[in-house]
Amino acid sequence: MAHKYNVMIVDDAAMMRLYVSSFIQSLPDFKVVAQASNGQDALDKLETTPEVDLILLDIEMPVMDGLEFLRHAKLKTRAKICMLSSVTVQGSPHAAKARELGADGIVAKPSGTVSHDLEEKSGDELASVMRSLVAA
């Protein structure tokens, strides 16, 4: 079996976690090893799941938001960190801030359309970014 990269999903929306994890499970080269509903939860889970290769990170979360977690994670794990932005603005202030803090990648959260192509439209970008990050 081909090697799979370990992914942690950090998002306070359970539906988003499910959506993203379901998508990742359809990828041959990734697997979800942890999910967290906020930054503090993610820090705790990093303690028990240290071998994470990639963290998909939401920004707006209770308890500890994504930017705050990013600071911790940059020091506490070698995992690549990809921000899941709720706006499709790569040059947004949030993105710039995340970049400044050391985010390795930024990708828009998926958005569906009438044309049934949830995977095709948003998944391609996510998969592409994920692969480029772990390959770097």
Place this chain on the structure above:
Amino acid sequence: MSDDMDEIWDLFADDGAQALDAMEAALLALQDGSAPDPSAEIGALFRAVHTFKGNARVLGLSTVENRAHLSEDLIGLVRDEGVALTADILDVLLLSCDTLRTMLEETAATRADVEPGPSETLTARLRDVIAQSTQPDGAGVPGSAPAKVAAIADALAALDTADDAAAPDADPAPAPAAPDETAAPAAALDAENAPPRLIDDPTYCEIFEDMARDTIARLADMCATDGPDMAGAAGRAADKLSYAARQMGLADWQAHIDPFVAKARGAGGVNADHIADLAAGLERLLAVGIGKGAAPVSEPEPDGSARGAAQTAVPEDWNDLPTDPVAACQPEPAPAPAPAEPAAPPAPKRMQDPAFVEIFDGMVTDTIARLGKLVEDADPETPARAARLADQLSYAAGQMGLETWQARLDPFVAQARAGDGDIPAAIQALRVDLGELKATWLRGSDALGTRDSADPAGECAGTGTDPVAAFPNSVPAKDSVPPVPTAVADDRGTAQMPGDMGHGAAPPTAARDTAGFLFEMQAFYPRISEIGLHYHDPNGQPEAKAQDDLCDGLAALAAAYGYVALDAAADTLRAARDAVSYRAAELGLFEALARIERVLPSVPGTDVMLPSRLLETWCADSVYDTLVQLRDTLDALKHADDRAARFADFERQMWLVHHACNHFRMETAAQLSMALLDLFSRVMVGNVAPDAMLLRIARGYVETLELVFDALEQGDTPDLANIDALFEAASTACFTSSGVVSARSIETRLNLPESFHRVLSPDSVRAAQAGIEDRMTFYIVRADLNRDQTKAEAFLDWLGLGRVRMITNVTVFTGDDVLFDFLLASRLDTTEIVEALAMIDPGGRDLELVQTLVSTLAEPPDPAVDHPEAPGTEPPLSSASIASTIEMIEMIGEMAAGQAMVQHMLSALSGRDLLLEMEMALRESGLDLPDPQVWRVLRDRVEDYGDRLVQVADAEAQLSEQVSWLQEAGVALRSRSAQALLQSLAAFVETRSRAMGREARLSSEGGELAMDQTILEEMRTHMRALLTMRLSDANPPTRYHVAIMREDDGVIITLEDNGGPLPDDQVVDEIAQDLALRSGSLRVSEPPTGGMRFHLMLPLNMMVLDGMIVRVADVSYVIPLDAIQGIQMCGRRDILNVSAEGHARMLRVSEAEHIPIHDLQGARRAHAADPRDPDERLYVIVRSAARHVALPVDELLGQQKVLLRPLRGVLSRMRGLTGIVLLAGGDVGMVLSVSRLEAA
């Protein structure tokens, strides 16, 4: 994915309901004031709506997303922008909550978006409230927020577009394909291809656990209440849980529950004991852990047998099970190969970030403690664990840029991994060294091996206590702290233990005396500035000793506080011995200070000058140079081999521009600089050249900022529209395999029709770019999806087959029909597309191929190269364009004068009776009149000619009106708000005073006035000269007040301050002389209340004036109509001589009133002294300030709209005049300044 769609929709319903519950609860708590922490409540409110919006977005529910987005924006204004949470806002949000809940129920049931119509009222209300809240002077919006709230207002406009664009998506939305339930078991047979098991998913485990606990509680309630339908209810509850267990693959749970369900359904039923047994069994299963009691199974075979059993191994030691049931569900991660180290990121400034510093500090503390514990609990795993801890800290140190830490940690990691030598001793040594490193860090030195006798690490290592516990309060040895150079330091007491972030030094501590440092630094700023001014003075060089003294002082302060970066900056400043290097050293110093300021735990009061402000001011002063360098760097980035070095230049220059933008509070421009830096960073990670589009945006950014700063320099209001446009371009840019692509480039490459402009989302752009790269053909297909549902579904199904790729679609309104234009990409040729459409719609009524678009792979031309100004954008007026507008307006003024003359001549011609004139001429010449028949023919022709002449005169009158309008429009184009001048003066006072180590403020009034920019520019020059003079005074004012007033013929600007008396100063004389040359004046006075008052007057010019033209002797004068109080004929008897010389005369205008006479030609033409004066003469009575003045004139020539122009050359010395105008016929008229008429 499709297998999960049911679950996703279910979660959407559950999550959505929870989010809306949270939203409602928060709103109600805020409404009745019961929220203990309103800001926390608002934060929760925001997140609830944000989550709801994101979920709707995932499912493509555009209308729902749109409404939630508006609500989120409104809450965002309250949370982030300081907008007050009013009853209005709470009401509309509660309405929004109710509406979203209705939408949730509907969408969860139909799995399609809702109709936008019913929620339009809510949308309108939300927009109204947001619009009210984003008014710049709105009650709820603080003055600092308008840029952000304006951005939100802009975003609303974008939402409008998105809403419209989403409509076609929403209407025909089919339900997502139902999961193929029969396919799942078959797929499960193949272990490799087995679908992911729900039991592996912690979310499912969480959900199942919640369900189980809920079921147990309900079963307990049933037993307690013993209701009539107890058995039925228990059976249903158990059956539901059994179903969930089956979905999860939990055979042990099913085995426990199913017999109960069967019994409950059977004739015998179940009683309370059965229910209690079931509940107890479920409790036991929960205690064991979900999935741990027995092997989970996959979906059962149709015959009921379980397959796929024993896929989860039962741990040998149950005590090793994680107590967290969720964690228990997580599969053991496979060891991943160490990923390659990432390419060096573009220098993250983590050492400048107090949060990073604090985290690292905590890690050091934690690591030392854990290493100590490892030594205490030594076992065979100790070396590996110690290696992991040290490795992790080394990694963190690397991230922080602390190389010396890594140099110490990495050898230990290698030793521990190899198990070489005495590992416990090595661990202890490492702990000591880590303590040493930290102590050194606190002293501001990164050198290793300079152990202090007071080293707490060494002390603790010996005693076994935690060595780091003492660090936050540790103080360097007293003799190592140089004396603090000012009294402030003495008051502060012992120098505290700061660190220097710029050299990887100390973390911030709460004990640091931040105010003391910043106060002490203030004493240096004027000296720094003064020496810099000397370097720029061609006639003078600063004294080397003064510079050395300054740097010595800085170094002493740096040593006292332990700021090594400040010490280094002082050294650089000391070495700078010319203007250029000194300026660069000055920047380095401000940067170092700004870094220190950022890590200080709290910002002192507003009275302290902040280094970050000085840095911004420095950057603003040098922004032109920076922009020039940036332009060169952009060119170099495209071609250079040493791209990394060039990018470093780019990054630095962008930061400098960022600071400059912040100086002028241009938030969008500052954000754009960071956004561009972000975009370039991504490109540079791949070490490739930025593509044309990115460079174009960046060049546009540079060019626009040059114009913006130019406008600011001129005291003008900059046009920031292009900044917004560039920000939008940067925001919609997205990355593809070929680089950065924007919606605009796709529009150009595909030559998309107008209807598809500005509608492409980043996803669409990416899809279109992929289609272009794959050499697909693009089609626009028009579809009527409302007429025939079957065809519509067939068409949408066809889109989903994969033979065509939908890029986007737009709504088309044709009469009463609402159609959709789909932009598609495909490898099919036109014929195949037509055939496919014909298969779906044989009659061709509902589907039509409208257009075939052939893409080009070529990059669109670079407008930055071909057309320096982006099309469709209006650059702000530059100096050159200002000059050209003056020329243009003057030319229009000449046209207007010419038109007036032509009109006058035509009017005279058309008023003539040519027949009468001919008859008179014939009679005077003694000639006979022509035959009556001949005369009649002549009369007809002449009358016809006269009629035509009248028509021409009418047309000319119309043209004159238009030219007058053009003239006024041109003048309005040059008109600017005085507010821009006042703001720039306030900023000038603030920054200059700070640069001199002082604090001064400028208040103002009259900003609402508008006037020609030339006047504003002249005022700016004079006011800055006056302010500079006053700011440089030995006893400088701390308060300034500027008032601008406009009179009939001039602008008055008054400057008052609270400073000392004015010394003899050349500046005032120079300004007075300069103003006099422009028919202006400067008066200086000392108000009795103290301070100084400067009264400047400048005549108006470049304005359109309604004037009465009068002639006095052979000179034409123009008197502003507004100033004329009356015109009357008076004789000698009305003249009263009131002085012995006969020069002062009064005119009696009524029995009770006499007013002074002012002779425009001077006293030599005084009425009494000039025998040529007629008995009766015309007098124009004008209002001058508070009194009336009579002007004797020879003739009234008429009224005309004229363009007032400034006096130039010898005319500028004439007093009593405002300017000159061009009169009809080309004559020049003098415009009287009635407020400055001198009474005769």
